[in-house]
Amino acid sequence: MSLLELDGVKVHFPIKKGLLFDRTVGHVYAVDGVSLKVEAGETYGLVGESGCGKTTLGRSVLRLVDITEGSVVLDGTDLAKLPGEEMRRFRRRLQMVFQDPLGSLNPRQNIESILSEGMIAHGIGKDQEERREKIKAILDKVGLPSNALARYPHEFSGGQRQRIGIARALVLEPDVIICDEPVSALDVSVQAQVINLLEELQEELGLTYVVIAHDLAVVRHISDTIGVMYLGSLVEEAPSDALYAEPKHPYTKALMSAVPVPDPEVEDKRERILLTGDLPSPANPPSGCRFHTRCPWAQAERCATERPQLRDVGGGHRVACHYAEDIASGKLSLTKGEVVSATREGVEDNPESDDPETGTPSEDTPAKIPAQAEKTAQDEKPAEASEEPEKAV
Numbered sequence: 001m002s003l004l005e006l007d008g009v010k011v012h013f014p015i016k017k018g019l020l021f022d023r024t025v026g027h028v029y030a031v032d033g034v035s036l037k038v039e040a041g042e043t044y045g046l047v048g049e050s051g052c053g054k055t056t057l058g059r060s061v062l063r064l065v066d067i068t069e070g071s072v073v074l075d076g077t078d079l080a081k082l083p084g085e086e087m088r089r090f091r092r093r094l095q096m097v098f099q100d101p102l103g104s105l106n107p108r109q110n111i112e113s114i115l116s117e118g119m120i121a122h123g124i125g126k127d128q129e130e131r132r133e134k135i136k137a138i139l140d141k142v143g144l145p146s147n148a149l150a151r152y153p154h155e156f157s158g159g160q161r162q163r164i165g166i167a168r169a170l171v172l173e174p175d176v177i178i179c180d181e182p183v184s185a186l187d188v189s190v191q192a193q194v195i196n197l198l199e200e201l202q203e204e205l206g207l208t209y210v211v212i213a214h215d216l217a218v219v220r221h222i223s224d225t226i227g228v229m230y231l232g233s234l235v236e237e238a239p240s241d242a243l244y245a246e247p248k249h250p251y252t253k254a255l256m257s258a259v260p261v262p263d264p265e266v267e268d269k270r271e272r273i274l275l276t277g278d279l280p281s282p283a284n285p286p287s288g289c290r291f292h293t294r295c296p297w298a299q300a301e302r303c304a305t306e307r308p309q310l311r312d313v314g315g316g317h318r319v320a321c322h323y324a325e326d327i328a329s330g331k332l333s334l335t336k337g338e339v340v341s342a343t344r345e346g347v348e349d350n351p352e353s354d355d356p357e358t359g360t361p362s363e364d365t366p367a368k369i370p371a372q373a374e375k376t377a378q379d380e381k382p383a384e385a386s387e388e389p390e391k392a393v
């Protein structure tokens with residue numbers, strides 16, 4: 001049995017209309033039947049473009065949004081079946097680290113007060129003295145000095161605030177931490193430090209993570225298994241190395257083909273799959289395979305009518321595509337879209353380019369999913385959280 005198991009999880013948000021009497025006129029199919037397993041001590045990376053339902057899925061595990069259908073089982077216990085008080089106690093075992101460290105920390109509370117809050121709610125520590133000692137030990141683990149206790153969130157850099165967010169989760173001794181875009185609000189130079197910290201903590205404390213990110217480089221580095229989401233469903237899941245070595249779903253192939261390669265020689269030969277069409281709305285998803293409207297290999301009839309289920313294609317690699325094998329063997333030719341060389345695309349088409357003259361990506365540049373709707377790290381950075389290299393407090 002895996003530590004965390006999701007089975008057929010659906011989260012459908014009603015769309016209401018009407019001034020006096022709210023009528024439900026439709027649904028946003030934010031999460032539409034996700035099943036996955038997370039093993040103890042491992043990291044499951046969840047990737048997909050903005051709006052594909054990653055955050056809603058993470059929040060549904062913590063019961064921060066209601067699940068329409070399906071189950072979430074932690075360590076053999078179905079969370080939906082727990083009565084209120086027991087669920088509250090169970091909640092301690094599942095914690096979340098949020099994307100925006102400043103927005104998720106109360107600016108009027110000092111760090112001791114922020115970190116004590118959850119401990120008091122869950123009856124951890126017999127008095128404040130004992131809690132303070134524990135908080136100091138955790139601050140040390142996340143690389144912050146104990147004099148941080150009396151300070152306020154605005155006195156810290158963005159990276160330090162994310163360390164505080166991690167400490168807030170850790171003081172409750174969770175089994176699973178859901179990290180929702182844990183570094184996307186941070187400068188690239190600080191991202192690696194926070195990712196390394198998460199890895200060190202996992203090794204030391206045996207933590208289990210679900211890391212949600214639109215940044216393929218972040219999940220690749222940290223994940224044992226990666227799930228790729230498109231319009232509320234998983235389209236592919238595989239051990240991290242296998243997914244990067246040989247993506248099998250056309251959507252994953254397109255995402256991966258957009259990742260710049262640091263070696264210019266390889267980059268010159270790289271082929272890029274260009275998708276046609278916009279991301280459909282999760283309120284009105286396409287019939288059949290949800291990706292068929294943009295899939296370069298979509299076949300008339302079957303792809304538009306029959307929804308593919310995730311199926312095992314060997315080596316723990318699961319893919320939701322009727323034609324994964326035929327695409328891999330080259331038996332199917334493109335029906336739409338284009339495969340072009342990365343260099344032909346030119347500078348304007350390569351959003352990952354660092355150098356405006358040559359389009360050459362920097363080795364440090366994390367690869368972001370290039371979707372029309374995708375927000376960049378800069379968009380998400382709170383104005384006052386502009387990052388400087390981390391300083392000792």
Ligand SMILES: Nc1ncnc2c1ncn2[C@@H]1O[C@H](COP(=O)(O)OP(=O)(O)OP(=O)(O)O)[C@@H](O)[C@H]1O
Nearest residue numbers: 013028030048049050051052053054055056057282
């Ligand atoms: N409370 C809500 N009510 C109605 N629709 C919602 C609600 N929360 C999310 N949605 C919709 O559900 C879909 C999935 O949103 P979600 O935030 O889970 O996606 P995401 O992949 O995490 O995107 P992002 O990276 O932008 O957060 C979106 O279309 C979003 O507008």
